[in-house]
Amino acid sequence: MNIYKNLSKKLNYDFNDLSLLENACAHKSSNENDNERLEFLGDAVLGCVISHYLFKKHPMSDEGMLSLMKSHLVSKKSLAIIASELHLGEYIQFNHHQAHRSPAVLANSLEAIFGAIFIDSDLPSAEKVILFLYQDIIENMNPGLLKNPKNILQEKLQKDGHKIPEYELKTTTGHQHKLIFIAECILTQHKLVTEGKGSSKKAAEEDAASEMLRLLDQLDNE
16 A cells, blocks of 8 residues: 555645555456546546646637647547656556556556546546646647647548548537537448537537547557
8 A cells, every 4th residue: 555655646646545546556457446437537537627727728729729639638648658757557456467557558547546536535636636747748739730630530540441530510509600510420430420519510520530539549448
């Protein structure tokens, strides 16, 4: 348990129940009480915190750009970078036959930690930790250099030899002067569909593409 006190210090957060942090570091190969449920929760907490931060920090950015920045920040790649800086692999519990500390495993465990902090306290506490850990990545992020999620998705699929995605505008809601567009991103080969929304058809499609990238990322790392 002492090693988790050390990890808690690195996170700049004092757990009321340190067993939650230990649970967050339990890979699914370790035992029945693994971190997958906490990872599920932590993914939502991270998305909420980053969305809120970007909404406040970039008041002039439209939904498409906000979605693009969010996709970059909550990606497995960004999570794995932070997890590596924390040396999180030293704290993850595996079955004695398991020794695979891949970037995906590190990223999933970090999300589980965010979920554990939320359960241990509240959303503001989780937000404080997340923004503390993300400080360097946020400061070094150049929105102008980020690719459109539709382009990223198309490049990924073509690289893997798959058909490009289809987009379908499903509906619009709201008043005429402030319409909300809802679109779907469809991968017929994968039999996958994600939904996005925005103040324009383009923004809705970009949001749907961003969600598809997250879904494919999750499926690749299962």
